[in-house]
Amino acid sequence: MTYIRTVLHIIALPLILLAIWFVTTLGETSFFVPTPQVLVETFTETWTSERFVSDVFPSLGRLMIGIALSILIGIVGGLLIGSFRWLRALLEPTLEFFRAIPPPVLIPVIMLLIGIGDEMKVSVIVLGAVWPILLNTIEGVRSMDEVLADTSRTYGMNKINSIRYLILPSAMPQIMAGIRQSLSIALILMVISEMFASTEGLGFAIVQFQRSFAIPEMWSGIVLLGLLGVVLSFIFQLAERWILGWYHGLREIEQAA
Amino acid sequence: MTSEHSQPTNKVISQSSVQDTPDGRIPVGKTMPGEQPMLSVQNLKKVYHTDGGDIEAVRNLTFDLPKGQLACLVGPSGSGKTTLLKCISGLMAPTEGEVTLHGEKVTGPPKSMAVVFQEYGRSLFPWLRVAENVELPLKNQGMDKTARREVVAEALEAVGLSHVPKSYPWQLSGGMQQRVAIARAVAYKPEVLLMDEPFAAVDAQTRADLEDLVRGIWKKLGVSVLFVTHDIDESVYLGERVIILSSSPTIIQEDLLVDLPDERDQLETRSSQRFSELRHHVYEQIQLAKKGFRPEDAVANANA
Ligand SMILES: Nc1ncnc2c1ncn2[C@@H]1O[C@H](COP(=O)(O)OP(=O)(O)OP(=O)(O)O)[C@@H](O)[C@H]1O
Ligand SMILES: [Mg+2]
Secondary structure, X not given: OHHHHHXXXXXXXXXXXXXXHHHHOOOOOOOOOOOHHHHHHHHHXXXXXOHHHHHHHHHHHHHHHHHHHHHHHHHHHHHHXXXXXXXXXXXXHHHHHHHHOOHHHHHHHHHHHHOOXXXXXXXXXXXXXXXXXXXXXXXXXXXXXXXXXXXXXXXXXXXXXXXXXHHHHHHHHXXXXXXXXXXXXXHHHHHHHOOOOOOOOHHHHHHHHHXXXXXXXXXXXHHHHHHHHHHHHXXXXXXXXXXXXXXXXXXXXXXXX | OOOOOOOOOOOOOOHHHHXXXXXXXXXXXXXXXXXXXXXEEEEEEEEEEEOOEEEEEEEEEEEEEOXXXXXXXXXXXXXXXXXXXXXXXXXXXXXXXXXXXXXXEOOOOOOOEEEEXXXXXXXXXXXXXXXXXXXXXXXXXOOOHHHHHHHHHHHHHHOOOOOOOOOOHHHOOHHHHHHHHHHHHHHOOOOEEEEEOOOOOOOHHHHHHXXXXXXXXXXXXXXXXXXXXXXXXXXXXXXXXXXEEOOOOEEEEEEEEOOOOOOOOHHHHHHOHHHHHHHHHHHHXXXXXXXXXXXXXXXXXXXO
């Protein structure tokens, strides 16, 4: 019963919005706003054909690599910076500066430096998405429980085991929060990076449709992006529940007390 | 070091009275001549340097812990008990003086020492299950898997937790969590076990059970135990010896032998005449400590 209710909660608002959309476009033939039926048709037509391979695949590939690199760099860098006070003192002001630069403005510079290929697009994604993970990891390492750290020291835990069993898991709630933020940033930057000097990709396709006045196609690209975001966040939630199961259980008990 | 039948009726010997004991009794708590002390604390002083100024948590402490002894440290809140344990366990460097284990100066956490902290909720790894928590130090030592499994099962059995190896610590009650921490220490097979007010946060019934558990483990393993508490009854019930700390800045107020029978029982021991005499004495000393009576000079002489 609760399962059905959950499903209802999830689909209620989309259904209402669809209904409003359906009603307001009924009998109207605005060039810029397609009716739901048209959009559904266009969507399947546009994205199940070879475009899936030529545009969606490369985009997804770059997105995944960008996210993976951000997570890797963010966590490894965060562990290092968080573990050494002097390193943190040395780097933190500079990091704040780089973090404050909106990544899209770096695109022309990166294009000059490393060209217009996949490397450029992945770099843009990483340059934007790495910050929340990096800063959250630093914070997570810093906020280590003192008693737990003392316990590990008294049992003579070596470096590798400390990272594996103490530092990483203890920072994990913050790291996951950082990754969640990074996912949406990565998606945005994936699209933006494809709007510059590109020949394929989702962002390229959407801009292309817009320029050629293929309005329903353009809309269908936007819908696809939205769906992509939903799928990403769904996968993230599954992973989070698996990795942070202990944390949610602990929190529940603490709140009940 | 055990029963001393030949002694006069008042067996409570305070360190402050050592130098004028007519019959030349050995100061209780100090290591006997010829015996190598397992753990030795010499002129330990700890001053915390904070933004708000210096805090002298421990002024001057000297005592030995012989092999296999169960000694209790009692002292009022804030008297530097945790500070002392952290210095002994090598987590913190003393400002002055030193701690030696088997004659070697302690500079970092020694291999043969295990610590059970007061905050059980914060000393167990919440992301590891009960058995994994107990297993981790062994894994870190490179013990192989089958041996590990055996030792873990044995340790959990010893604390009566064989039925919850797969639970997470936070799913257990406070008393059970502290048992897990004890099992982890037991599985580690230390020579010295330090316990910092391990039962301060559990209810009275659980506490009594845990006290008996600690005595049982101590006897079985033959470890030296230094048990910190602020509970006078607990210190007398548990220990072979009670070291009373003064209030801050801390020195040893008194170091006394607990001459209760080796077999202790929550009901019988606690209702015995000797028990109440001893607890009365400890209570008095702590009251004196609170009033600011300090056997400082005497201790200084005794240490000289
Ligand atoms: N990290 C620290 N920095 C500064 N002062 C500290 C620190 N830790 C303890 N102190 C101070 O040192 C004194 C002794 O503290 P400690 O925790 O060792 O006492 P305790 O006997 O363990 O007390 P309790 O019975 O409450 O656990 C206190 O005055 C305390 O405020
Ligand atoms: Mg304390």
